[in-house]
Amino acid sequence: MPLAWLGMVPFTLFAVLFLILPTMNIVVGAFQTPDGTPTFRNVLNLFQPSILSAYWISIRISVASALAGCLIGFAMAAAITLGGLPQWIRGPLLTFSGVASNFAGVPLAFAFLATLGRLGLVTVILKDWFGINIYGLGFNLLSFWGLTLVYLFFQIPLMILIITPALDGLKKEWREAAEILGASGPQYWRMVALPILLPSLLGTFALLFANAFGAVATAYALTGSSLSIVPIVLFAQIRGDVLQDPHLGYALAFGMIVVTGIANGIYVWLRARTERWTR
Amino acid sequence: MKAPRVWSWIALTLGLLYFFLPLIGTIEFSLRKRRGEYSLDAYRWVFEDPKFRETFSYSVVMALFTIVVGVLIVVPTAYWVRLKFPRLRPLVEFVTLLPLVIPPIVIVFGYIRLYNTSSFLPLTGTASGTNLLLMMGYATLSLPYMYRAVDTGLRTIDVRTLTEAAQSLGANWPTIIGRVIMPNVLVAVMSGAFLTFAIVIGEFVMAALLNRPAFGPYLQLIGANRAYEPAALAVIAFSITWICMGLIQLATLLTRHSRPPRS
Numbered sequence: 001m002p003l004a005w006l007g008m009v010p011f012t013l014f015a016v017l018f019l020i021l022p023t024m025n026i027v028v029g030a031f032q033t034p035d036g037t038p039t040f041r042n043v044l045n046l047f048q049p050s051i052l053s054a055y056w057i058s059i060r061i062s063v064a065s066a067l068a069g070c071l072i073g074f075a076m077a078a079a080i081t082l083g084g085l086p087q088w089i090r091g092p093l094l095t096f097s098g099v100a101s102n103f104a105g106v107p108l109a110f111a112f113l114a115t116l117g118r119l120g121l122v123t124v125i126l127k128d129w130f131g132i133n134i135y136g137l138g139f140n141l142l143s144f145w146g147l148t149l150v151y152l153f154f155q156i157p158l159m160i161l162i163i164t165p166a167l168d169g170l171k172k173e174w175r176e177a178a179e180i181l182g183a184s185g186p187q188y189w190r191m192v193a194l195p196i197l198l199p200s201l202l203g204t205f206a207l208l209f210a211n212a213f214g215a216v217a218t219a220y221a222l223t224g225s226s227l228s229i230v231p232i233v234l235f236a237q238i239r240g241d242v243l244q245d246p247h248l249g250y251a252l253a254f255g256m257i258v259v260t261g262i263a264n265g266i267y268v269w270l271r272a273r274t275e276r277w278t279r
Numbered sequence: 280m281k282a283p284r285v286w287s288w289i290a291l292t293l294g295l296l297y298f299f300l301p302l303i304g305t306i307e308f309s310l311r312k313r314r315g316e317y318s319l320d321a322y323r324w325v326f327e328d329p330k331f332r333e334t335f336s337y338s339v340v341m342a343l344f345t346i347v348v349g350v351l352i353v354v355p356t357a358y359w360v361r362l363k364f365p366r367l368r369p370l371v372e373f374v375t376l377l378p379l380v381i382p383p384i385v386i387v388f389g390y391i392r393l394y395n396t397s398s399f400l401p402l403t404g405t406a407s408g409t410n411l412l413l414m415m416g417y418a419t420l421s422l423p424y425m426y427r428a429v430d431t432g433l434r435t436i437d438v439r440t441l442t443e444a445a446q447s448l449g450a451n452w453p454t455i456i457g458r459v460i461m462p463n464v465l466v467a468v469m470s471g472a473f474l475t476f477a478i479v480i481g482e483f484v485m486a487a488l489l490n491r492p493a494f495g496p497y498l499q500l501i502g503a504n505r506a507y508e509p510a511a512l513a514v515i516a517f518s519i520t521w522i523c524m525g526l527i528q529l530a531t532l533l534t535r536h537s538r539p540p541r542s
Contacts, residue, residue: 004363011356015374018415019422022389023381029392072297075290083287093291099524100298102474103517105481106498110513113502115304122300153301156294214382217483221499231384238388238488250392253385264380 027257029250042251051233051248055255058213058229061144065151066208070201072152073159081167094164097157104154109221112150116141142223150218155208162207166200166274203270210263214256230256302517309510321511330497338486338494341410342479345417346472349425352418354468357429358460361438375426378419387416387485409489416485421475428474432467433460470527477523481516 033039046052080090115122118135126132140146170193178188194201216231225232230252236242237249312320325331360371378386390412394402402408438460445455461468483495498516502509 004359007355007359007363008367011352011371014352014415014418018390018419019374019377019381019386022386022393023377025389025393026385072290072294076294079287079290083290084284085287085291089291095524095528096298098527099520102477102524103520106483106495106502107481107513107516110498110502110509111301111305111517114308114510114513115301119308121304121307153298156297210380214384216382216384217481217495217499220483221502224503231382234384234388235484235488238384238391249388253388256382256385257380260380260382 023257026250026253029247030254032247034247042245042247043254045245045248046251046255050228051252054228054230054233055259057144057227058231059259061148061151061229062209062212064144064148065155065212066205068148069152069155069159069208070205073156074163074201076156077160077164077167081164082170094161097160099157101154101157101161104215105217106221108150108153109218112141112146112153113222116146116149142226144227147219147222147227147229150222151212151215155212158208158211159204162204163197163200166197170196199270199274203267203274206263206266206270210260210267213263214260305510305513305517309507309514312507321507322515324505325501325508325511325515334492334494334497337492338480338482341414341417341493342476344414345421345479346475348414349418349421349475350468350472353422353425353429353471354461354464355456357426357433358438358456361430361433362442372426372430375422379423383416383420383482384484384488386419387488390416391488403489409491413485413489413491413493416489417475417479417482420482420485421471421478424474424478425471428467428471429464432464436460436463466530466533469530473523473526473530477520480519 030042031038031040033041046055076093079085080093112120114120116134116139117123123134126134141150174192174196175188178192183191214231216235219227219229219232220235223232225236233242234249234252234256237252241249243249243252309321310317310319312318312324356371360368391403394400394408394412396404402412441459441463442455445459450459481495481498482493483499486493487496487499498509498512501512
């Protein structure tokens with residue numbers, strides 16, 4: 001039935017025109033000089049201090065928010081699955097996680113400015129009630145840790161959503177078997193549960209990392225262009241060629257694809273390994 | 280199991296504190312515009328701002344068009360892949376997941392370069408062309424969610440038997456997709472649609488870089504220039520997200536009741 005291929009035409013056309021060609025265009029541009037000859041110079045030019053430091057701070061924020069998101073999300077997911085909390089907490093928390101994991105962007109920045117900004121609710125309460133001036137202690141929302149703290153608002157829920165099914169997959173029999181063989185609680189976690197969960201944990205970490213690495217709107221609305229993370233440098237570059245070299249801009253974008261691509265690749269690979277246990 | 284329970288409560292309480300303080304903080308801040316007392320002045324300012332109405336309705340219209348285009352592309356494709364090309368499924372699934380891997384800022388960068396005024400398809404040359412491009416960009420962003428929702432919906436029905444039954448009754452392809460397949464995956468399509476709506480309403484990067492008067496760039500502009508209004512806008516944006524997610528929950532609940540469980 002040769003005509004059956006026609007059914008795939010709209011999707012293929014859409015994907016090629018608005019997803020694949022634009023991306024290829026950037027990737028090819030990263031390996032070309034302005035007059036079109038192939039070159040590695042653009043990619044090599046990424047290794048200059050200002051751009052390297054942008055990648056470095058981006059990677060550090062992504063690692064910090066992914067790590068903290070994994071830990072806190074894991075603690076909360078463990079609390080609702082294994083922690084013996086009342087059953088009715090679970091549903092609302094998962095629904096809320098679904099909402100909050102989509103609540104990135106400009107409004108999230110506003111929410112944190114209204115809470116932990118210089119006049120924010122928590123800042124004011126800490127100062128008036130407890131005499132703690134967090135800004136006097138060196139806290140700044142428009143900084144590395146500030147941005148990490150804000151990113152956690154969508155990182156933790158994503159972790160909860162992904163890791164809860166994995167925790168549900170821990171069979172009661174494994175724990176009982178471990179206890180009968182004389183294992184203590186920590187021993188059970190260290191030698192049975194964690195090795196089983198490890199691929200999911202690492203995979204989710206990679207996913208959270210990519211999630212934070214590509215985020216633009218929150219950071220831009222929060223810090224303007226005062227914090228030079230890669231997506232913000234790229235944003236400024238697209239708007240006004242701040243690097244004064246369009247092809248270096250393509251290389252910058254290409255670098256982003258490489259980083260998020262590797263992180264997602266790790267996630268997919270580890271997830272395939274996890275599925276052995278959750279079946 | 281006494282000790283774990285204490286730890287569970289601590290983890291849950293700290294987590295909830297982290298999530299609810301910003302929400303409470305935002306609401307409180309949005310009410311502070313009038314000195315010395317709480318008032319809705321910030322909200323009044325926002326609703327009276329003509330730019331708010333313009334950008335918000337622009338984004339709503341864009342979201343609706345994006346949903347229509349997304350459904351028209353995704354439903355027939357997901358159906359067709361299941362019916363005719365099951366071996367292509369991993370490939371199609373991979374393509375639909377690409378927008379989660381390639382950052383949106385890179386995709387829109389590609390658009391600007393590929394569809395500029397001197398290219399083979401100069402979409403960015405006119406306002407309507409750029410609108411079309413932005414809508415396609417939104418459709419790309421929502422593709423992973425839309426496709427997964429529809430594909431999951433198709434899994435619960437017997438596509439082949441339904442198709443053969445419709446064909447032997449003389450239905451043509453548009454009728455099969457529109458009147459047999461579509462009603463069966465309507466709930467899945469709806470949950471994909473609400474998520475698309477929530478994504479499009481708040482989207483910033485694509486609209487800002489394509490220079491379209493959407494709600495996201497408006498939010499950013501107000502954030503840079505006003506004190507209390509951003510908090511009011513954040514409350515509005517958060518309510519929209521909540522309503523969309525609530526409607527998804529509702530849609531899921533409806534399926535659970537209207538369809539007998541399959542083995």
